[in-house]
Amino acid sequence: MCGGGEGVGADGRWPFEIDPGSERETALQVPAPFEYERATSIDHALELLTRLGPDAQLLAGGHSLLPMMKLRLATPGYLIDIDDLAGELGYVREHEDEIRIGAMTRHRELLESELLAGRLAIVTDAERVIADPVVRNRGTIGGALCQADPSEDLGAVCAAVGAQMVIRGADGERVLGMDEFHRGAYQTAIGPAEMLVEIRVPVREDSGSAYEKVDRRVGDWAVAAAGAAISLASGVIGHAGIALAAVGAEVRCAESEQVLVGEPPSDELFTRAAKLAAAASRPVSDQRGSAEYKRHVAAVLTERALARATARALGAER
């Protein structure tokens, strides 16, 4: 039942290369056995994580972890189901100069949020092109960020807007930026007895953000994608954030961000910043396209995202 040449990953899509004819390609479609626990609160989940040790893993919406488990790319001894925390940790709210998003907020809720559409349109942009409507009914922002798939969209979104990850453990909370949170492909700074509980995004005056993605078909992983956030002060760019997905870029494109700050926005400036961002990326050639093509797409998308983010900052586009 498994398609040839590729394997399943986050959101049930296909980021892994698998040799045709290998054992995996014949598709073990049921997870390996595990013990199941259901957490009824954050504290309960943390207590279970502490008690069961590093062989335990949290199950949020399940659309990253279960496909990984079916392919035996993940074989946790214990699953701690936190689906019941979707009430407690499912929210998007404004708090002083931040927007706070609960880790169990589902993709559908992010897409439908009026607050995000008005203040943080980059999330709405991205959610329109993440997986499909049925997958979005289950998948969560926290699950996506903790999966840390290099082609995943919300990681780039959070990096571009300078989001802070609130991680809770038995001893309390710590707050990390995406640079510290993201430790490489499929790796985060979350410890074995910790969980991501909230995402905090600073909201600046006169700011705008946008996400641009090219995929092969609706709901697929990106060929390349770019997120941009801009805030303006006295006619020049006061703050800029750029992050790319699926092209082997650093968490943020620091060099191209620096080019923008202090300059009045212009198409020429955006082209220059976009070229720098694309040049610093390290895409690989695969079934989604050649490295050269992906780098080209990354530059075009960065330029478009910057232009749209700026238009939104100026109130010229929603």
Place this chain on the structure above:
Amino acid sequence: MIQVTITVNDREQTRVVEPRTLLVHFLRDELGLTGTHWGCDTSNCGACVVLMDGWPVKSCTVLAATASGHALRTVEGLEVDGVLDPVQQGFSEEHGLQCGFCTPGMMLTARALLDRNPDPSDLEIRQAISGQICRCTGYTTIVRSIRWAAEHSTEEVQR
């Protein structure tokens, strides 16, 4: 083994299963409700879509254990007392199926759409079913079938 209790089509069902049992297998193998189809098994095709608390979900990517305590609706629950749901009647009227493999999932997503948006545009219908694949490629008639359902009430179907 764990005990799972799920309300399926308004009937409470309790079974003892392995924790790794996927919802699609629970429905098909434990309850014998084979109307829910087992397709790609990778949350791509949508043949296994059922409604969980009213929302379409891909039952190949939900544990039966997670669904415990929740209310499910499968294709077997669309018809009530011998009267077809307008969505079912629409698929019949507008030839919304060829091989029929994607049909249960398509109809449940259609039901969920119409429950929230009784008069969707063709674009909204297409977006709603964009997570589901019809390998016969009969999308045009599927969209027409859902339109038919939007334009006809259960009472009209009964007559």
